[in-house]
Amino acid sequence: MDVADLPGVPEWLPDHLRDDGIEELYPPQAEAVEAGVTEGKNLVASIPTASGKTLIAELAMLSSVARGGKALYIVPLRALASEKQADFEEFEQYGLDIGVSTGNYESEGGWLADKDIVVATSEKVDSLVRNDAPWIEDLTCVVTDEVHLVDDGERGPTLEVTLAKLRRLNPDLQTVALSATIGNAEALATWLDAGLVDSDWRPIDLQKGVHYGQALHLEDGSQQRLSVQNNEKQTAAIVRDTLEDDGSTLVFVNSRRNAEAAAGRLANTVRPHLSDEERGRLADIAEEIRDVSDTETSDDLADAVADGAAFHHAGLSRGHRELVEDAFRDRLVKVVCATPTLAAGVNTPSRRVVVRDWRRYDGSAGGMAPLSVLEVHQMMGRAGRPGLDPYGEAVLIANSHDEVDELFERYVWADPEPVRSKLAAEPALRTHILATVASGFARSREGLLEFLEQTLYASQTDEGGQLERVVDDVLTYLQRNGFLEIEAGELDATSLGHTVSRLYLDPMSAAEIVDGLRDWERGASDSTSASGSPADPQAEPPADSGFTTASELAENAAGSDDDRDPDDISALGLYHLVSRTPDMYQLYLRSGDREEYEMELFEREEELLGPTPSEFEEGRFEDWLSALKTARLLEDWATEVDEATITERYGVGPGDIRGKVETAQWLLGAAESLASEVDLDAARAISEARIRVEHGVREELVDLAGVRGVGRKRARRLFQAGITDRAQLRDADKAVVLAALRGRRKTAENVLENAGHRDPSMEGVEPAPDVSVDLDDGDTDTNGDVTADDDQSSLGDF
DNA sequence: GGTACGCGCCTATAGACAGCATGTC
């Protein structure tokens, strides 16, 4: 189909596409147009990655906007939100306004209501609906990227429920759903009352194969000789072979450690193939990587990159990831060894893809579980860059002759699994039922079930019995914990319930937080026996186990003599409290850790909020310990322990620290709201703990770190120079400030201005000579300090 | 005596959304 023949699109679009070198649509795109995407029709497109999904989305959104509408583009990852924003911003020249909204970022300059196209994550959209964002009603078109993720147990239900809500709010809404190739695209189409484009077409050939011994067996039956030389691994042989053809390789492995180890080894394979010029540019990038942070991960990555290899996983910080992705796209880095982060995420195609590990550890399966066909196909789909490579090759690695056949059967020739709704699971319904009631989508049990009828789950199952049963369990749970009231069949969210829904908390997290805080106020004496575990946990839904109901408000109102002062709650206690909620991704407890944290628990049990579960309750006790480990990490961060020490002590990457800190910040913010909601007096302690973790500073720096432009390091330097709070900074001797900030005039001016200094100008000011500021060269003060504390407390016990 | 290698045993295990109100070194 020629771009001139597109019905319903703005008149500038055909020319715009031609300028981009697009004269004709790809076949699946043409099918989509024939199905009416540009004329407001619903559509499900199940097509491979990189076969033009984005254009289908654009056609739908632009034509909808051209008719005076407003479009929403839902992405699964924050990283994709910014990528799509960049894509769509080229339409700004035609007067369109693009906006982005994710948890940590909101586009500035004009509210989202004024935007023509809004990009957001599914959770953010859910949250916007819960908080009654007024512009939601103006939407005329919603595009969902990667809809097959409704199959995901944790995040799928959010997408499902959110789509159902959007469609309910606005029955005329055009719904376009983009999916990877899946087994049951027609089921999605039925659910969304949509036309269907289901195609395998790719703009560039993809040849799948399995490597074993000295040969690469391809799916068309041919074989390529690809010999493994002296001692090298199969992966190395493939990488070398690709390099000889001047191509790059993406290697998928199943753990972070494997990614790092493989990158280190493959660096040796790549090194001899680099030109001098490449070596020079790679050295520069390696230097930038070292600048991002001075952790071991950072060093290892820099070493590998200097040789043209890299690893990529979620433990990397944002800066690291971007540098690696860019260098790979620029073809400087020849090999990237990645965990599945890269397959789901951003656009980094490569000549060849190697799927080295096809099994992955899965705690719920109790061991290694094979990857799904869908996942493997998604990884393989990264092979071949349109316009750059003649074709793409995706290779699985077999370790035996039998495995060759197995891999062909299991992945190369197999069709992807059907997508199935995971909505009927209790944890998902807990949060969505509360939100559905709180935001007025349902006012009775029947209304609730009727609403759930609009989900994929309902369209995929014939017997409603299962769903109904879980719904009743969840309603009971929500009622018992004081989130909902049920009266004469009427459902009503309590004010606590509304708060929880708006805060986007899992109700179970909210219950845990409220109970923990309340338990503290009630005093320690009766808490050891106060575990709310039902007598027979087996008979109760798992959601209930171990929690006193949050509705026992009246019980402690009387107050007793052993009430404790809420200001005495320690930061560790609060960090532990939020770390044990289901909203915090827990740290893995390694074998050696168990003993260490049992000891730690023994020493600091007093500080924790709520009764420690019995050691015989295996699962709960384990969770309690790993929450303690997470809490310790946060405490270290809030005690100015430096990054490198933390990564080493807890076995995490630099990016993980950021993630934990961010989550803790969010949950503590939520805890603050909850405390005031239920009249608990802990707000001050929580707020301080939150600010400390936010800036990563000890108590005495909280005030200083609140000044814009002052982080944990600058705050500490100022403090050492004798400036201990914001007020002092406001009237400080400029010479001292300048010296404390190591003579950086511009920084000092900024800081003083933000602190409200009368005359921030640094002109003619010289750093005061008697102020010494040596904290970042080596692990002198802050770290040394903390390490000493640490030694003291642990040594004292042996 | 030193080194190189191979074997068996032990260990450890992917990803990342959200409130609210603004900004690290």
Add this chain to the structure above:
DNA sequence: CTATAGGCGCGTACC
């Protein structure tokens, strides 16, 4: 209920 790579200690073979 499922696996496997890598690191380490140890024993053997060889110079």
